Amino acid sequence: GQQVMQIPQYQHVQEGEDFTTYCNSSTTLSNIQWYKQRPGGHPVFLIQLVKSGEVKKQKRLTFQFGEAKKNSSLHITATQTTDVGTYFCAGAGTGNQFYFGTGTSLTVIP
Amino acid sequence: AAGVIQSPRHLIKEKRETATLKCYPIPRHDTVYWYQQGPGQDPQFLISFYEKMQSDKGSIPDRFSAQQFSDYHSELNMSSLELGDSALYFCASSSSPGGFTEAFFGQGTRLTVV
Secondary structure, three states: OOEEEEEOOOEEEEEEOOOOEEEEOOOOOEEEEEEEEEEOOOEEEEEEEOOOOOOOEEEEEEEEOOOOOOEEEEEOOOOOOHOOEEEEEEOOOOOOOOOOOOOOOEEEEO | OOOOEEEEOOOOOOOOOOEEEEEOOOOOOOOEEEEEEEOOOOOEEEEEEOOOOEEOOOOOOOOEEEEEEOOOOEEEEOOOOOOOOOOOEEEEEEOOOOOOOOOOOOOOOOEEEE
């Protein structure tokens, strides 16, 4: 079945440092979505990437979709304590489902 | 704005009992997904529905069944509960199938099997 892996699994950064999480799929994705889940909360949609090589920015967050549509990354510039949470990519293949990546748990040390 | 409503929020059941989780999607959303999330794990896709028909199946045990009703709400029925079924169960809805639009997640139902 489809597998979506993320690295790293955990990341601790000092406030103000940058952070990047990488998402890799075993199959080509039709699109990829990114979600953030705060501790004790539910996944909240951040963004969707559809086109090969697409780059989107949301303030300090930059999202990329690989040329082969099998990988993606999320980069946060100058992290803040409000960025704490687990970031999941979710890949849509064929059919009516999307598969979450393994997630990267971000801790920001003030 | 209306969000995805899940009930109950918390549920405690004994082994071998049954449980029913309910999900009310955002109005006019015709697609519902169910996910199971164990502690420290990523959400695992269970099953999805589009226009009241099952559209995809993931790692849903045979002891579980689900359906989407005429009003688009969905129920996840879980029988012969096992300790390993203890998890957070999320329902999500979207305005179109195939993962092409964002999914809105409910707050989840925390199931504890004792």
